[in-house]
Amino acid sequence: MIADPPYGDIASDKHEQFTRAWISKCCSVLNPGASMYVLASVKTQSSIFLACEAAGLTHVNTIIWRHGRHAHPATKRMQGSYDPILLFVNGEGYTLDHGRAGLKSLVDVWDDIPYLRWNNAERNMFYEMTGGARSCNGHPHQKPLALIRRLILLSSKPGDLVLDPFTGSGTTAVACLQCSRAFIGFEKDLAWTSTIKTRLESTAPLDDLMVPRRARNYQKTLLQNLEALLQSDGPLTTRDLSTRLGEPDRGKIRKYLQRLAKSGKVSAQSIGKTQTLWSVVKKQE
Ligand SMILES: C[S@@+](CC[C@H](N)C(=O)[O-])C[C@H]1O[C@@H](n2cnc3c(N)ncnc32)[C@H](O)[C@@H]1O
Structure with missing residues (x-):
């Protein structure tokens, strides 16, 4: 309240x-x-x-x-x-x-x-x-x-x-x-x-609320990459991750994926893929 x-x-x-x-x-x-x-x-x-x-x-x-x-x-x-x-x-x-x-x-x-x-x-x-x-x-x-x-x-x-x-x-x-x-x-x-x-x-739901302001620019790029990954067919490989998302930012990626999954704003299918992606990141660490 x-x-x-x-x-x-x-x-x-x-x-x-x-x-x-x-x-x-x-x-x-x-x-x-x-x-x-x-x-x-x-x-x-x-x-x-x-x-x-x-x-x-x-x-x-x-x-x-x-x-x-x-x-x-x-x-x-x-x-x-x-x-x-x-x-x-x-x-x-x-x-x-x-x-x-x-x-x-x-x-x-x-x-x-x-x-x-x-x-x-x-x-x-x-x-x-x-x-x-x-x-x-x-x-x-x-x-x-x-x-x-x-x-x-x-x-x-x-x-x-x-x-x-x-x-x-x-x-x-x-x-x-x-x-x-x-x-x-x-x-x-x-x-x-x-x-x-x-x-x-004149109000619409904000999409980027789950993202801390200081990391917004980074995550904008990440989100674009992520969307491309979510649209791709077939299992996601570690090569997908390192080529599209870059090696050094796995900690940030994991946190972002946690938020994305929690937000409930992505479709069930996307969440499934997000979780796969997330577990791949985890396995790699
Ligand atoms: C401080 S203002 C709230 C402003 C609001 N937070 C905003 O951003 O616009 C308090 C409001 O409470 C309303 N109000 C006063 N007594 C009330 C009551 N008994 N029941 C409901 N609303 C009341 C007033 O008309 C006023 O619009």
Whole structure:
């Protein structure tokens, strides 16, 4: 589950009650081993934390999202430049796969994803689409796709169901579509429905999500070679491998094949061949 609850539009004396109510409701539908990310603020994180614990969830991490959008300059306090993201899980058996999310390691400070600005392409599509004033058409709290996608990839597998109780402009829905996850969402303000629909209509699943960004160029070539191999008839030989894929990169090839087979994006026949190819690589080592 990914929740980006409202902050400004609820009176501060009602906020705690609201937080407890939605968290206990949402927790009642979480599967065992499910993960829940809550995009909090410095002010709201403590009430969210307590409500999650009261609902029986276990705290795993508080991620510091250093997005670079500074609060207004102040003389009596330091400028805030991050938002906390709380990760809670429902019992044991949860997944946290940094490789799948394209991260080198599991570190709880993220400073590589900036906050969306008004001239960002992700937002432009809304006000260009309707031609109105930008403040009316872009969701004021829209989150970057890269951020939501990372949360989804860290804690779910293709085909899993993701719940977003505060859908807003539909960022989680779009990320789910890109990552081949099922999605269910709720949004109080139905004015956002057409925005969500338009975003979903212009979204396609991403093919290269299983591939860490740093290895993408290498793997693009590898994939082309691999496709040629998968199309070839007959058993694959070690000569096929060394001539088409090159000798020195077997470790990388094996990892890539593992991901490819896990992703379920290739046909049964291709998986069969992929596994043959993989076992040949293994035998050679
Ligand atoms: C912080 S925004 C979410 C933004 C979203 N993550 C995005 O990227 O567009 C919170 C959303 O929750 C909605 N909301 C507020 N109270 C709600 C409620 N009780 N049930 C469902 N949605 C609600 C607001 O209308 C708002 O769109």
